[in-house]
Amino acid sequence: MTTEVLRTENLSRSFGGVQAVAGVSLTLHAGAVTALVGPNGAGKTTTFNLITGNLRADSGTAAIRGKPIMGLKPWQVARLGVARSFQDLRLFTHMTVRENVLAATETASWFWQPGGSTARRAREARADAALEATGLSALARARAIDLAYAERKFLSMARILAAEADIWLLDEPASGLDLASRTRFGQLLKDAQARGVAICLIEHNLDVVVELSNRIAFLDQGKVLAEGDPDAILKDPALAAIYFGDRPQEAA
Amino acid sequence: MIAYAANLATIVAIFAILAATLNFIVGYAGIFSVAHAVFFGLGAYAGAQVALLLIPDPLLACLAGAVVAGGLSLCLALPALRVRGEYFVAASMGLQMMAVTLFSEAKPLTGGIGGLVNIPRPTLFGVEVSVLPLALVALALILLATALLQRGAFGRTLQALRDAESAAEALGKNVAAAKTLAMAFACAGAGIGGALFALHLSFVNVESFTMDQSVLVMAMVIIGGTGTLWGPLVGAIILLSLPSGLAFIPFIPPTEVGAVQQIVYGLAMTLLMIFRPAGLVGDLSKGRATA
Amino acid sequence: MLFLQLLLQGLQTGALYALTAAGFALIFGATRIFHFAHGATFAIAGYVFLYFWNAGQPWPGALAAIAAAVVFGLGMERFVYRPIQRHEGSFFTVFVAAFGVAVVVQNLIGMIAGRGFASVDTPLSMANEVLPDVFLAPIFWIAIAVAIVLFVALSAFLTRTHAGVGLRALAQNPDLLRAYGLSSNRLSMLAFALGSAMAAPAAILTAMTTGLNEAVGHHVMLISMAATIVGGVGSLRGAALAGLMLGVAESVALQFVDTQWAEGVSFLVLFAFIIFRPSGIFGVAQTR
Ligand SMILES: Nc1ncnc2c1ncn2[C@@H]1O[C@H](COP(=O)(O)OP(=O)(O)OP(=O)(O)O)[C@@H](O)[C@H]1O
Ligand SMILES: [Mg+2]
Numbered sequence: 001m002t003t004e005v006l007r008t009e010n011l012s013r014s015f016g017g018v019q020a021v022a023g024v025s026l027t028l029h030a031g032a033v034t035a036l037v038g039p040n041g042a043g044k045t046t047t048f049n050l051i052t053g054n055l056r057a058d059s060g061t062a063a064i065r066g067k068p069i070m071g072l073k074p075w076q077v078a079r080l081g082v083a084r085s086f087q088d089l090r091l092f093t094h095m096t097v098r099e100n101v102l103a104a105t106e107t108a109s110w111f112w113q114p115g116g117s118t119a120r121r122a123r124e125a126r127a128d129a130a131l132e133a134t135g136l137s138a139l140a141r142a143r144a145i146d147l148a149y150a151e152r153k154f155l156s157m158a159r160i161l162a163a164e165a166d167i168w169l170l171d172e173p174a175s176g177l178d179l180a181s182r183t184r185f186g187q188l189l190k191d192a193q194a195r196g197v198a199i200c201l202i203e204h205n206l207d208v209v210v211e212l213s214n215r216i217a218f219l220d221q222g223k224v225l226a227e228g229d230p231d232a233i234l235k236d237p238a239l240a241a242i243y244f245g246d247r248p249q250e251a252a
Numbered sequence: 253m254i255a256y257a258a259n260l261a262t263i264v265a266i267f268a269i270l271a272a273t274l275n276f277i278v279g280y281a282g283i284f285s286v287a288h289a290v291f292f293g294l295g296a297y298a299g300a301q302v303a304l305l306l307i308p309d310p311l312l313a314c315l316a317g318a319v320v321a322g323g324l325s326l327c328l329a330l331p332a333l334r335v336r337g338e339y340f341v342a343a344s345m346g347l348q349m350m351a352v353t354l355f356s357e358a359k360p361l362t363g364g365i366g367g368l369v370n371i372p373r374p375t376l377f378g379v380e381v382s383v384l385p386l387a388l389v390a391l392a393l394i395l396l397a398t399a400l401l402q403r404g405a406f407g408r409t410l411q412a413l414r415d416a417e418s419a420a421e422a423l424g425k426n427v428a429a430a431k432t433l434a435m436a437f438a439c440a441g442a443g444i445g446g447a448l449f450a451l452h453l454s455f456v457n458v459e460s461f462t463m464d465q466s467v468l469v470m471a472m473v474i475i476g477g478t479g480t481l482w483g484p485l486v487g488a489i490i491l492l493s494l495p496s497g498l499a500f501i502p503f504i505p506p507t508e509v510g511a512v513q514q515i516v517y518g519l520a521m522t523l524l525m526i527f528r529p530a531g532l533v534g535d536l537s538k539g540r541a542t543a
Numbered sequence: 544m545l546f547l548q549l550l551l552q553g554l555q556t557g558a559l560y561a562l563t564a565a566g567f568a569l570i571f572g573a574t575r576i577f578h579f580a581h582g583a584t585f586a587i588a589g590y591v592f593l594y595f596w597n598a599g600q601p602w603p604g605a606l607a608a609i610a611a612a613v614v615f616g617l618g619m620e621r622f623v624y625r626p627i628q629r630h631e632g633s634f635f636t637v638f639v640a641a642f643g644v645a646v647v648v649q650n651l652i653g654m655i656a657g658r659g660f661a662s663v664d665t666p667l668s669m670a671n672e673v674l675p676d677v678f679l680a681p682i683f684w685i686a687i688a689v690a691i692v693l694f695v696a697l698s699a700f701l702t703r704t705h706a707g708v709g710l711r712a713l714a715q716n717p718d719l720l721r722a723y724g725l726s727s728n729r730l731s732m733l734a735f736a737l738g739s740a741m742a743a744p745a746a747i748l749t750a751m752t753t754g755l756n757e758a759v760g761h762h763v764m765l766i767s768m769a770a771t772i773v774g775g776v777g778s779l780r781g782a783a784l785a786g787l788m789l790g791v792a793e794s795v796a797l798q799f800v801d802t803q804w805a806e807g808v809s810f811l812v813l814f815a816f817i818i819f820r821p822s823g824i825f826g827v828a829q830t831r
Pocket of ligand 1 (some may be wrong): 015018019020038039040041042043044045046047087
């Protein structure tokens with residue numbers, strides 16, 4: 001397939017006695033959507049946290065375009081082109097919608113951003129385009145905390161759009177969306193994919209997975225049980241059994 | 253009477269500097285320091301020493317105050333990088349209490365309990381100047397700087413890390429650097445206020461840099477309204493006119509005016525939090541802007 | 544022998560710190576309210592006792608001190624924290640409100656009782672030589688005994704009674720309570736009553752040993768917060784142990800530094816924990 005941009009090998013992490021992630025190897029490709037599916041507690045979010053540097057891995061490696069990223073701080077990983085969303089969104093609650101998105105375009109930690117007013121106008125344009133694309137333009141001046149559920153989810157996406165990253169790690173961005181919103185969300189992903197963004201999507205709804213993803217990695221108890229073509233994986237009765245919660249032989 | 257008004261105006265300007273800089277970290281970055289008087293004190297001692305040992309140049313004194321206070325702000329930035337909320341309040345309160353002991357004991361630097369006396373009048377280019385215009389200019393510059401920072405990208409970064417630190421980091425923001433920088437800026441501002449204070453009174457001692465003083469500055473910020481531009485100024489004016497107002501009330505014995513004043517603003521803080529948490533200047537509909 | 548002397552003195556101070564800190568930790572653990580006016584509770588109890596003592600009524604004074612502490616704590620819960628939590632109750636709002644009350648109490652005490660140190664004179668705090676060069680006052684044994692009795696009683700209450708178990712559950716998981724059939728309002732009041740009452744004996748014993756001043760609340764708060772953080776938020780045992788440790792550390796340090804630095808020892812311990820182990824001794828990592 002196309003260029004490989006992110007690769008993890010044997011990522012592992014345990015909490016006390018719980019082996020949350022047990023040797024996960026994943027690759028993400030430019031312009032492809034990889035869906036990360038698996039039952040609750042499978043280790044999906046933890047895998048993201050290990051990649052982004054929010055958690056330290058017990059063992060294993062990860063690299064972006066060949067550059068090792070283990071041990072980097074979250075903001076350093078972000079500056080290599082990784083944008084992520086959070087399962088619990090983590091919006092900047094007391095800022096306006098537009099400020100939330102503008103903040104995503106401003107990464108310098110100094111008193112001011114480089115590039116003067118030209119660069120500032122470019123950032124504002126990027127932020128406004130992200131608002132437009134997510135349908136939030138009319139709400140630009142509302143505070144994030146006052147938004148409705150679906151609007152919050154789109155604001156979280158708008159931040160990612162504005163960040164101009166080429167690797168997206170999305171943690172259940174479509175959960176709880178109605179059909180119309182889901183379609184709009186799908187369009188966002190397809191546009192990004194067309195621009196060559198590598199996307200990893202955590203999603204429980206298999207219809208969404210089938211519609212949007214090129215590949216599936218099936219995670220259970222911290223291990224990738226199967227990886228490959230969506231149709232093939234979703235037809236596998238053993239995986240379906242695990243996914244839908246009746247685990248016939250626990251020991252297996 | 254004029255001298256009285258000029259003195260009050262100078263003190264108001266100096267405390268407005270303190271309140272505006274404290275507001276910068278409390279209202280925008282959500283870093284709740286009860287140690288602002290420490291940096292006020294560091295600036296005062298540094299400014300006083302410059303005037304005593306070198307020349308009573310107010311600009312040099314302010315520079316020294318800013319550098320010393322801004323540099324030592326790392327003592328407070330360190331815990332701010334590790335913890336937030338309650339934990340940080342505890343750390344800053346401890347720092348405040350420790351600093352008072354240090355100020356009282358480090359006699360060569362601070363003059364101990366007796367303080368530094370006979371600080372020469374400030375002179376600029378050989379002419380003796382009053383501190384009032386200097387303080388007003390400093391206040392105007394600091395208000396301008398905070399306004400620009402607060403409304404620009406840096407202010408957004410601080411608010412972002414206040415509301416959701418991990419999300420700010422995930423967007424590539426170096427949270428540690430931003431916090432340290434905000435802290436250095438606010439503390440350097442307090443240091444400038446301190447240097448001006450020392451030159452104005454020509455005498456400083458540890459009494460002015462205690463927990464009570466930190467509480468007073470905090471009250472100014474809160475009563476004015478955190479996260480607003482004019483709130484700290486309004487708070488400083490109200491709280492500093494309070495003692496003169498109370499002095500006119502006949503049944504308060506003069507020795508108790510200080511205590512009555514503290515009771516009034518203590519009550520004001522509590523009642524505001526119960527009934528109007530955004531402060532006097534703050535927009536009620538926006539609610540409290542601090543996590 | 545100086546070391547032994549300081550160690551024993553430290554145990555006495557530490558026992559009082561442990562009581563105060565455990566009260567604060569109990570309230571914080573069960574309600575997540577950062578009760579910054581806990582130092583005010585301590586000061587009120589101490590001064591009420593002083594007042595009765597000077598009127599020649601030590602025993603009624605002790606009861607009145609406990610009652611005053613409980614009433615004040617409940618008043619804070621009912622009239623300050625609960626209204627705030629109803630509309631928002633961010634840490635910031637709660638803290639400032641409590642802070643305001645602490646300022647008011649400190650100054651009222653200063654106005655009514657006068658400023659500066661005040662203590663009671665009692666033969667109980669007369670030191671006797673118990674070993675060569677080691678002096679102990681009867682109050683030492685009283686402080687240790689009171690602390691032990693109260694901690695045993697508290698832990699029995701927390702493990703054996705319905706309400707006590709509820710309090711612990713509240714600390715771990717507020718949602719659990721609905722299932723358990725206890726109102727969280729009631730439990731919150733219980734936490735404030737108990738936590739405040741714990742401060743009273745410490746305040747009385749402090750009045751009988753080192754004495755009080757109107758600003759004692761600051762010191763009490765610093766110790767309570769330090770012990771709670773060092774012990775690990777949510778762990779009563781941790782707070783009590785850390786309080787004891789801080790008392791001993793402050794006292795033993797006197798072998799090397801002058802008294803005015805004693806508080807600095809607690810500060811350094813707190814600072815070190817915040818930088819290197821913010822979750823405390825018994826805490827699970829949860830900040831950040
Ligand atoms: N910070 C942590 N401390 C302790 N245990 C954790 C932590 N984070 C995750 N775990 C545990 O690791 C396991 C995997 O959790 P994770 O959040 O990665 O699951 P998930 O696949 O994202 O599930 P979900 O679909 O519910 O979001 C779970 O058992 C969880 O309890
Ligand atoms: Mg998850």
